[in-house]
Amino acid sequence: MMMGEWHFVFGVLSIGLGVVSLIYFLNYHRMLRSFRLTLESTSDIIFVVDLQGRYVDVFASQENLLVYSRERLIGRKISDVVGPELGSKVNFHVQQAVETGRRQVLEYSLTLQNEKKHFEATFERRDSRVAVVMIRDVSGKVELTKQIEEERLRRIESVRLASLGQVAGGIAHEINTPLAVILANAQQLRRTLQNEPLDRERIEKNAERIELTSQRIAKIISGMRTLARDGVKDPMEPCDLAFLVQGVLDLCAERLASKNVHVSFECPRGTQINGRFVQLSQVLLNLVNNAVDAMDEAAIAHKQIWVEVRSLDSGIEISIVDSGPGVPNELRGQLFKPFFTTKPVGKGSGLGLSMSASWVKDHGGTIELVDDEARGAHFLLRFPTAHSSEV
Amino acid sequence: MHRSEPSLSLATYRILVVEDDEMLRETMVAIMEDCGAGVAGVANGSEAFERLQSEHFDAVITDIRMAGGNGITLIQNINAHFRENRPIVFICSGFSDLDAHDYRHLDVAGVFEKPFQLTDMVERVLASLQSRKK
Numbered sequence: 401m402m403m404g405e406w407h408f409v410f411g412v413l414s415i416g417l418g419v420v421s422l423i424y425f426l427n428y429h430r431m432l433r434s435f436r437l438t439l440e441s442t443s444d445i446i447f448v449v450d451l452q453g454r455y456v457d458v459f460a461s462q463e464n465l466l467v468y469s470r471e472r473l474i475g476r477k478i479s480d481v482v483g484p485e486l487g488s489k490v491n492f493h494v495q496q497a498v499e500t501g502r503r504q505v506l507e508y509s510l511t512l513q514n515e516k517k518h519f520e521a522t523f524e525r526r527d528s529r530v531a532v533v534m535i536r537d538v539s540g541k542v543e544l545t546k547q548i549e550e551e552r553l554r555r556i557e558s559v560r561l562a563s564l565g566q567v568a569g570g571i572a573h574e575i576n577t578p579l580a581v582i583l584a585n586a587q588q589l590r591r592t593l594q595n596e597p598l599d600r601e602r603i604e605k606n607a608e609r610i611e612l613t614s615q616r617i618a619k620i621i622s623g624m625r626t627l628a629r630d631g632v633k634d635p636m637e638p639c640d641l642a643f644l645v646q647g648v649l650d651l652c653a654e655r656l657a658s659k660n661v662h663v664s665f666e667c668p669r670g671t672q673i674n675g676r677f678v679q680l681s682q683v684l685l686n687l688v689n690n691a692v693d694a695m696d697e698a699a700i701a702h703k704q705i706w707v708e709v710r711s712l713d714s715g716i717e718i719s720i721v722d723s724g725p726g727v728p729n730e731l732r733g734q735l736f737k738p739f740f741t742t743k744p745v746g747k748g749s750g751l752g753l754s755m756s757a758s759w760v761k762d763h764g765g766t767i768e769l770v771d772d773e774a775r776g777a778h779f780l781l782r783f784p785t786a787h788s789s790e791v
Numbered sequence: 792m793h794r795s796e797p798s799l800s801l802a803t804y805r806i807l808v809v810e811d812d813e814m815l816r817e818t819m820v821a822i823m824e825d826c827g828a829g830v831a832g833v834a835n836g837s838e839a840f841e842r843l844q845s846e847h848f849d850a851v852i853t854d855i856r857m858a859g860g861n862g863i864t865l866i867q868n869i870n871a872h873f874r875e876n877r878p879i880v881f882i883c884s885g886f887s888d889l890d891a892h893d894y895r896h897l898d899v900a901g902v903f904e905k906p907f908q909l910t911d912m913v914e915r916v917l918a919s920l921q922s923r924k925k
């Protein structure tokens with residue numbers, strides 16, 4: 401080949417390169433400008449990353465957000481800098497962004513200068529080989545979300561304890577009465593033992609009462625423990641409704657008795673739903689407590705609660721109906737909203753029904769207030785039938 | 792080791808025990824019978840008031856929270872119905888009821904908080920009955 405030809409080739413090449421770099425240069429500046437804008441407004445770091453997972457360019461609002469300086473980063477593989485795990489996630493999102501042209505988002509955390517930081521990365525396609533990764537330091541936001549979540553859990557906790565507190569008075573009574581039985585029988589036992597000849601029949605009777613009553617206390621305490629527990633993470637399992645509802649009614653027995661509330665409970669044998677026992681109990685407990693409160697508040701003469709369980713082809717229905725005043729039309733829309741309550745401060749949190757609704761939804765069910773001309777408020781729960789394993 | 796029980800005699804007195812817990816009621820009745828009293832036990836306030844209208848009792852020991860006619864209503868009925876021959880009224884109750892009502896206006900001779908000492912209960916009932924006789 402002649403030298404002239406080489407020159408020509410080089411010439412063309414260099415013109416070509418020049419054009420490429422000119423285009424690149426112009427683009428680069430436009431990019432830089434838009435980066436600066438984004439950088440100032442929302443992003444803390446912008447990486448330009450190619451399909452091979454290398455840093456093409458880096459911009460950071462603060463040097464200390466970078467593991468290495470810009471100069472040391474450019475040309476390096478991402479996985480060498482942030483480790484293979486995060487590196488491969490980044491590569492994956494870069495590929496996705498480039499191939500689909502759709503914006504990708506990735507949240508991750510890194511420890512920088514001994515401080516754990518949370519980042520949100522948005523990937524956008526720049527061209528067929530390069531994506532722009534805009535990174536925001538969301539540590540503050542994550543901290544805030546965590547605080548909000550903690551606050552929410554605290555609220556739920558306090559509500560659970562409050563509804564437990566409502567029955568706690570009843571429980572103290574429930575336990576003090578059997579304790580009185582045990583104490584009295586122990587005292588009587590001692591008296592009997594002082595008299596000869598020993599009245600064996602009587603001693604036997606005292607012992608039997610002490611035994612039965614201790615078992616009764618044990619049962620009350622286990623019921624209390626069930627409801628005081630946080631059931632959110634319990635597995636879904638088949639729950640026998642007759643057993644579940646009876647447990648709730650037992651727990652309220654004292655409160656129901658003291659407010660003179662009559663209860664009728666119907667449930668076809670063996671009806672089950674798939675769910676979390678504790679949560680479902682809490683839902684029912686709140687509905688029963690609401691009914692008692694409403695009837696008590698309105699000083700209803702004959703206080704009655706009906707709990708009816710129906711097993712239908714379409715699923716399981718549970719009705720909790722009371723003989724109270726019902727819910728005024730203008731309040732119906734608000735009933736299930738968080739913090740809606742008509743009860744005095746310190747008595748109702750207004751979270752009962754809204755929490756119940758979300759728990760029922762977790763169970764694939766629904767809860768609604770239905771019209772009941774003849775009676776008071778009628779809350780209807782619907783659940784899918786539990787698919788119990790064949791016997 | 793154990794202290795000997797004082798000999799208490801409720802003989803000649805008639806006492807009505809109003810308690811919805813069957814076992815506690817049975818035990819209270821048995822102990823007071825041991826002490827010589829004529830004792831009747833009923834499960835709620837309305838039953839108790841019926842009994843009181845047809846029979847004489849020197850003392851009534853009543854629970855507060857009961858299904859079917861609570862203790863407060865019973866005491867109010869007693870106060871409204873009886874004059875000279877009003878039985879002495881005691882309350883035996885779970886602790887949690889005590890702040891709910893004001894007993895002072897009800898003319899109650901004593902309150903026994905569950906779980907109570909039976910000997911203490913018998914002693915105090917006896918003391919009230921005897922001091923009234925004088």
Ligand SMILES: Nc1ncnc2c1ncn2[C@@H]1O[C@H](COP(=O)(O)OP(=O)(O)OP(=O)(O)O)[C@@H](O)[C@H]1O
Nearest residue numbers: 690691694726741742743748749750751752753777
């Ligand atoms: N059976 C009912 N009859 C009449 N009104 C009712 C009935 N159940 C609920 N309500 C109304 O719905 C409101 C909200 O009930 P919800 O259970 O959500 O909260 P709350 O009972 O007020 O408070 P919390 O359950 O936290 O103690 C109640 O304050 C009451 O006004």
Ligand SMILES: [Mg+2]
Nearest residue numbers: 686690752753
């Ligand atoms: Mg409620």
